[in-house]
Amino acid sequence: MKQLQIQGAGGLSTILVGEQLKNLTDYLPTRTPVIVTDENVGQRYADQFPPGHVITIGTGEGIKTLETISRIYSELVAIEADRACGIVGIGGGIVCDVAGFVASTYLRGVRFGFVASTLLAQVDASVGGKNGVNFGGYKNMVGTFNQPEFVLCDLDMLHSLPETQLQCGFAEIVKHAAIADAGMFEALENDAGKALALDPLVIERLVYDSLVIKSTFVHQDEKETGERRKLNFGHTFGHAIEKVTGVPHGQAVSVGMVLAAELSQQRGLITAHEKDRLCALLEQLNLPTRITFDKDAVLEALGKDKKRENESVHFVLLNGLGRAVIADISLAELRRFQGL
Amino acid sequence: MDRPNIVLTGFMGTGKTTVGKKIAQQLAYDFVDTDELIQERAGKTVPEIFQEMGEVAFREMEAAVARELADMQGVVISTGGRLMLDPGNAAALSSTGRVFCLVATPEEILERVTNDPDVERPLLTVQNPMERIVELMQQRQEGYGQFSQMVTSEKTPDVVTKNLVGIFQSNPDQRVPIMGAGKRYEYIVGGGLLPFAKNLAGIAGPVAVITDTNTGPLYAQSCGPVDMVIEVPPGQQHKTLTMAQSICEQLVEKGFDRKGTIIGLGGSVISGLAGFVAAIYMRGVDLVHCPTSLLAMVDTSIGGKAGINLPQGKNMVGAFKQPTAVIADVATLQSLSPEEFSSGMAEVIKHGLIDDPELFARIESGSWVRKAGTLVPPLADLQALVAQAIQVKIRIVQEDPFDQGRRNVLNLGHTFAHAIEQVCEHTIRHGEAVAMGLVAAANLSARLGHCSPSLQDRLEPVLADAGLPNRIPTHIDLPRVYEAMRRDKKAASGRIRFVLFRTIGDVFVTDAVTQAQVLETLTDIRE
Numbered sequence A: 001m002k003q004l005q006i007q008g009a010g011g012l013s014t015i016l017v018g019e020q021l022k023n024l025t026d027y028l029p030t031r032t033p034v035i036v037t038d039e040n041v042g043q044r045y046a047d048q049f050p051p052g053h054v055i056t057i058g059t060g061e062g063i064k065t066l067e068t069i070s071r072i073y074s075e076l077v078a079i080e081a082d083r084a085c086g087i088v089g090i091g092g093g094i095v096c097d098v099a100g101f102v103a104s105t106y107l108r109g110v111r112f113g114f115v116a117s118t119l120l121a122q123v124d125a126s127v128g129g130k131n132g133v134n135f136g137g138y139k140n141m142v143g144t145f146n147q148p149e150f151v152l153c154d155l156d157m158l159h160s161l162p163e164t165q166l167q168c169g170f171a172e173i174v175k176h177a178a179i180a181d182a183g184m185f186e187a188l189e190n191d192a193g194k195a196l197a198l199d200p201l202v203i204e205r206l207v208y209d210s211l212v213i214k215s216t217f218v219h220q221d222e223k224e225t226g227e228r229r230k231l232n233f234g235h236t237f238g239h240a241i242e243k244v245t246g247v248p249h250g251q252a253v254s255v256g257m258v259l260a261a262e263l264s265q266q267r268g269l270i271t272a273h274e275k276d277r278l279c280a281l282l283e284q285l286n287l288p289t290r291i292t293f294d295k296d297a298v299l300e301a302l303g304k305d306k307k308r309e310n311e312s313v314h315f316v317l318l319n320g321l322g323r324a325v326i327a328d329i330s331l332a333e334l335r336r337f338q339g340l
Numbered sequence B: 001m002d003r004p005n006i007v008l009t010g011f012m013g014t015g016k017t018t019v020g021k022k023i024a025q026q027l028a029y030d031f032v033d034t035d036e037l038i039q040e041r042a043g044k045t046v047p048e049i050f051q052e053m054g055e056v057a058f059r060e061m062e063a064a065v066a067r068e069l070a071d072m073q074g075v076v077i078s079t080g081g082r083l084m085l086d087p088g089n090a091a092a093l094s095s096t097g098r099v100f101c102l103v104a105t106p107e108e109i110l111e112r113v114t115n116d117p118d119v120e121r122p123l124l125t126v127q128n129p130m131e132r133i134v135e136l137m138q139q140r141q142e143g144y145g146q147f148s149q150m151v152t153s154e155k156t157p158d159v160v161t162k163n164l165v166g167i168f169q170s171n172p173d174q175r176v177p178i179m180g181a182g183k184r185y186e187y188i189v190g191g192g193l194l195p196f197a198k199n200l201a202g203i204a205g206p207v208a209v210i211t212d213t214n215t216g217p218l219y220a221q222s223c224g225p226v227d228m229v230i231e232v233p234p235g236q237q238h239k240t241l242t243m244a245q246s247i248c249e250q251l252v253e254k255g256f257d258r259k260g261t262i263i264g265l266g267g268s269v270i271s272g273l274a275g276f277v278a279a280i281y282m283r284g285v286d287l288v289h290c291p292t293s294l295l296a297m298v299d300t301s302i303g304g305k306a307g308i309n310l311p312q313g314k315n316m317v318g319a320f321k322q323p324t325a326v327i328a329d330v331a332t333l334q335s336l337s338p339e340e341f342s343s344g345m346a347e348v349i350k351h352g353l354i355d356d357p358e359l360f361a362r363i364e365s366g367s368w369v370r371k372a373g374t375l376v377p378p379l380a381d382l383q384a385l386v387a388q389a390i391q392v393k394i395r396i397v398q399e400d401p402f403d404q405g406r407r408n409v410l411n412l413g414h415t416f417a418h419a420i421e422q423v424c425e426h427t428i429r430h431g432e433a434v435a436m437g438l439v440a441a442a443n444l445s446a447r448l449g450h451c452s453p454s455l456q457d458r459l460e461p462v463l464a465d466a467g468l469p470n471r472i473p474t475h476i477d478l479p480r481v482y483e484a485m486r487r488d489k490k491a492a493s494g495r496i497r498f499v500l501f502r503t504i505g506d507v508f509v510t511d512a513v514t515q516a517q518v519l520e521t522l523t524d525i526r527e
Helices: A021-027 A039-048 A066-078 A093-105 A119-125 A155-160 A163-180 A182-196 A200-220 A227-232 A235-245 A249-266 A272-284 A295-303 A331-336 B016-027 B034-042 B046-053 B055-070 B087-096 B106-114 B129-145 B157-170 B194-201 B215-223 B241-253 B268-280 B294-300 B330-335 B338-355 B357-365 B379-399 B406-411 B414-423 B430-447 B454-465 B478-487 B515-524
Strands: A002-008 A011-017 A034-038 A054-057 A087-091 A112-116 A133-135 A138-142 A150-153 A312-318 A324-330 B005-010 B030-033 B075-078 B097-103 B148-151 B174-180 B183-190 B207-212 B228-232 B261-266 B286-291 B305-310 B313-320 B325-329 B498-503 B506-510
Touching (some): A021 A112, A021 A150, A034 A093, A039 A054, A039 A087, A066 B241, A138 B241, A163 A249, A163 A272, A163 A324, A182 A200, A182 A272, A227 A235, A227 A324, A235 A249, A235 A295, A235 A312, A249 A272, A295 A331, A312 A331, B005 B016, B005 B087, B034 B046, B148 B157, B194 B261, B194 B286, B207 B268, B268 B286, B268 B294, B268 B305, B294 B330, B313 B414, B330 B379, B338 B506, B357 B454, B406 B414, B406 B498, B414 B430, B430 B498, B430 B515, B478 B515
Parallel strands (some): A011 A150, B005 B075, B005 B097, B207 B261, B261 B286
Antiparallel strands (some): A133 A138, B305 B313, B498 B506
């Protein structure tokens, strides 16, 4: 097991990579927490949950709404959960987003932590203190910044994940290596097979390295104004493609990273060889590098992304493998971009 | 600016010229009457200009004069009745001056105008001038409403002058710095601040004003040009997640992004709602509170608590959201109903009881009942009262920004109040419930031997003088009140926490109270 401490605006988070769900009670602030989970995780792992009231939500991005939040508030009131209750989200990114938002707002905030059950949640969603729900067709339109007290990453839970869920996690891992760590990128190129087979040692190291990278960016910039934006590499296109085509998040981000790499190459920031290495790594991890989509619809969605400010879009480009830069690219330039 | 101009606007006959000259004399300012200046330059009377050159020409002359005067300082400017209704003129003159709108009843206006033989009033040379005055006043209501209102009814010009100079001079805006969760911001209190709100708060990007349908029509325009005004229905029953969602929807629709600032303009419901929206919209945008009720000024706008109600209880959901500034314009208190004013006084009294015996004595020796349509108490006194009351809360929240300890004392009387409000389904105002709760806290403290029974005796007349009740109405079911207290969000693991008195200005938190003792107190102070 590897342990990592992250200092956020709301306090200190302890991340435990390789710790198991059945040991959750060791980290709880209260003996009987309120558990927020989803149908799948609840069904499979309920016997390992600590004692406590369990609130189960549905699955899928569509459940991340204020209506779901409202329903959870009602359930908390019904069981008379008070400020000392303690909420644990057990599940993937959606559960963590929903549980984090509820815990940050119910009674103006109660203590909370997560057991991240998906690779994506382990490397991404549960760190950085972002939570929120979707709204009016936009992702995470309402939410807060608030650090969980602990995040437990149980690697055994990964074995029950469907392929598309793993892809999401691997896309984020590649992203972290590409924007911040050339050495990790190279190691990943060598260990891609073992990673796909969920080799515990390889996965533990990849998750840990990803967390270190993400927490470094987050730590430098708690409120997403500068450095943290680099974590959006592949996501500006990714969100738009996901929205327009409905492909799974991981695949959309994978394609988004390739497009961003092509933009980087076009600006002379990376070589064709570096771009090809990125594509090859993604392919090794069973991630797509190209899909067909309606260019105009994607551009339209880009313009309405919540990170839009005026006419240009903040883009994260690569400046060599292992380094990222932020560039403002006008919608007009994007329209001329051949990669789309 | 050392000597900001004073700009007087308002309907004819409200005394702009008379009062303006007196103010200028007192402050050693120059005096300019825009109509006179225009007449002098044109060599014609205003009616002649209208007749010979047309109204458009006259309005152009007014605009030129407005631009010119905006570049000067140390001038009292009495403006023609419609000059400040032009947004360009208003923007120019309010950029370098404090604007006051003088207000009088139609009857008084007619009387003053008829008794002033020197001046021709072409607009009123009609058969029924009274009808005409009322009609014109209605037309201009919205335009005049954007400025600080100074009621002149039943006041001599000298009294009006004294009031205005009082606001203007003896009470420069008071600024109290607040440290909240590592961020410093200022609480600025003064008379007639709203038109300067954006400047005072240092807002640069887009602005969305969130207000209610009572406050919006009165003051939204006073905040100057903003990108959007979102009005919600007034009242606690609308401080819901659904309403927060509806506001977010409107912000999304209008392309409001995270560079924007939300101004919460209104009472405590708006402070909570706008604060919550600012906390969660795009995971947080800047927030400026412009409280317009006494309750919001001395309580809800300070401390960063933002929240909404659930059907099961008040403020069950929320966040801590520190504003970038609080701009309290005490002139807005004039539009409060006497009940709303009393409601705010309950919190002012509470602040005195918690940590400022001097504030309590000040309230005790003054008169703090607002009578409809009058300026009692005077703005200058109100400003001083607000400034003193906020310091109690600021001191306490600074010690405990996240409500983990010391801040509990601010709940003095509130454990009872929230429960009473809930049981009567909010038919009792928050301030009234707080007043009952304060009496209950005094009663319970004495019952448990923590303070003298005389505290309750001293408290009750102070509440009564502020127009507040000090007994619980008979129709309220007391066991249900106790049950509601037990379910309160501040109850930790079922233990109810009470703030009790040692003496005035010295309170403490305890949960060592039995159900029987609480019920005895509730019964004791029932009507």
